[in-house]
Amino acid sequence: MSKTYPLLRCLALYREMPWRFALTATLFAVGNLSMAWQQWLLGRAIHDVELGKAVVAHSDGTLDYSVALGWLAILVAIAFGRGVVQYLSGLMALIIGQDLLFILRERIFSQVQHLDLAYHREHGVGGMVTRTTRDADKLRDALVNFWRQVFETALLIIATVGMLCWYSPLLGLVPLVITLAGMAILVSQTDHLVTLDRAVGQAYDEVNQNLTEGVSGVRVIKAFSLEPSRIADFSNQVNAFAFHSRQALAYACSHIPLPQIIIALSHVWVLAYGAHLIGKGELNLGEFIASVLLANTLVLRVEGIGRVMQVFADARASAARIWELLDAKPGIISGTEKLPQGELGVHLRDVGLHPAAQDNAILQHCSLDINPGEIVALVGTTGSGKSTLLSLLPRLLDADEGTITIGSDALGWKNIKQLDTTDLRRRVHVVPQESFLFSDTLAANMRLAKPDASDVEILEALRLASAEDVLRRLEYGLDTRIGDRGITLSGGQRQRICLARALLSNASILGLDDATSALDATTERRIIDNLRELKQSQGRGLSLLIVSSKLSTVLLADKVALLAQGQIVAVGTHQQLAQHNSIYRELMGVADGH
Secondary structure, eight states: OTTTOHHHHHHGGGGGSHHHHHHHHHHHHHHHHHHHHHHHHHHHHHHHHHTTOSSEEOTTSOEEOHHHHHHHHHHHHHHHHHHHHHHHHHHHHHHHHHHHHHHHHHHHHHHHHHSOHHHHHHHHHHHHHHIIIIIHHHHHHHHHHIIIIIIHHHHHHHHHHHHHHHHOHHHHHHHHHHHHHHHHHHHHHHHHHHHHHHHHHHHHHHHHHHHHHHHHTHHHHHHTTOHHHHHHHHHHHHHHHHHHHHHHHHHHHHHSHHHHHHHHHHHHHHHHHHHHHHHTTSSOHHHHHHHHHHHHHHHHHHHHHHHTHHHHHHHHHHHHHHHHHHTOOOSOOOOOBOOOSSOOEEEEEEEEEOOTTOSSOSEEEEEEEEOTTOEEEEEEOTTSSHHHHHHHTTTSSOOSEEEEEEEETTTEEEEGGGBOHHHHHHHEEEEOSSOOOOSSBHHHHHTTTOTTOOHHHHHHHHHHTTOHHHHHHSTTGGGOBOOGGGTTSOHHHHHHHHHHHHHHTTOSEEEEESTTTTSOHHHHHHHHHHHHTHHHHHSOOOEEEEEOOOHHHHTTSSEEEEEETTEEEEEEOHHHHHHHOHHHHHHHTOOTTO
């Protein structure tokens, strides 16, 4: 049922705030029940006027207004009280609506952080942003309208129909049947509205994705003078979004009037049947007027549901999209074991990875040994699976077959699927080629790896990454804000800062996914020499797996692993591979034996 009616699951979120929910529900109940009571009292007052009791003429010609003034005071007091209650109930509804919006967005963001990279690659940034913004906002609107339209209307139907039945059973039951029939038609139309709004949501995803790429890729766009074509593409997507939105609105506008007309017939019934009852003497004038007022209130309130039916249809589609995300199960489940303290190595045995949407395997039968403290270069043509293999080590992706173990002969070896992922990723760190820095200070970006790191530790990490000159050029040193994605820094500076951040985490195994591609050979050699000296200077050895296509980088490694068509086809030193492997010689551009 929860998957069929995703909007009901959102209503269940009210249990996060039980006292406010109970208070708001009570205020709405008091406000709507008092409306029926107010109209019933108005009928009694009119009946007193009809009988000549409201204003009494005495024999001396004076008029006694005490009864009329009493009724006036009672009705004014009830109206004032209802106004206060309605204000408080509306305010509470808005407050808990905002609280629910916060809860939803927090859960979405948390889920996005926990889902694995495979899910993100499949769904893209635009869909995530849309669910967090547009879809969550639509749910908030629906939840607020739930109080004002659905809950209030249900209470009002109970109160008004009950009061009308008090006067005469048929006077109340017929409007109830008519109202329920009209509402059933309204509800039956929402399925198509939901389908239309799903198309609107998908179009909005594409708009969001294009906008995100247009902002983050502005350098590429300007470099190739792509502004006109990008603007044209964006305009086309906005027009598609507007087209689907107009379709949804047109359907709502053309189909909602029919049930509203049916619901309005209950007003006609009360007028006609009420007049009949007056003629038979079974209903007085005050009760008739009260019945008409009750019917009028009922019709207007139910018609209000029709006017917001588009909101509920939109919210139902948005709720389905949000719960699709929240119900997604992470493909990578954390183990519970911890890695032992000390130098660590890696063993890969017949590792394979087969994406569900592709026939060809990305990796197959990959076996490799990285000893503790060893530097291994991983080389291969573009698309051979180097980055994918590197992502397996901290379990950013999971292998479909084979085993990966981490440890040493002295400390023992552990299967990474049995390890706690937080501990694993603290000890096994991968620095991607894309150097991502947040729009914050240099110190804040560094402390992402180690929140309690001192300035001395940060400076040492920058020294190891040969980034002291970057720090010297910054106006405010560690407190300098480095802009969105590190835009104020060059590519090489960003790479060294990201490498320093990884070193600050005290990782035992470090993967560099072409993370030194923007560095010159001298700087690169200085960094590798610094890392080799870690054992002597700090007493800890660091195992390195470096993905690179630069010969200068490969020459710094202890051994080289050659990856071709998803398989590790050769492992050895540079001299061995250059002498015996033609694929390696062609890839690195070296002569036989060099």
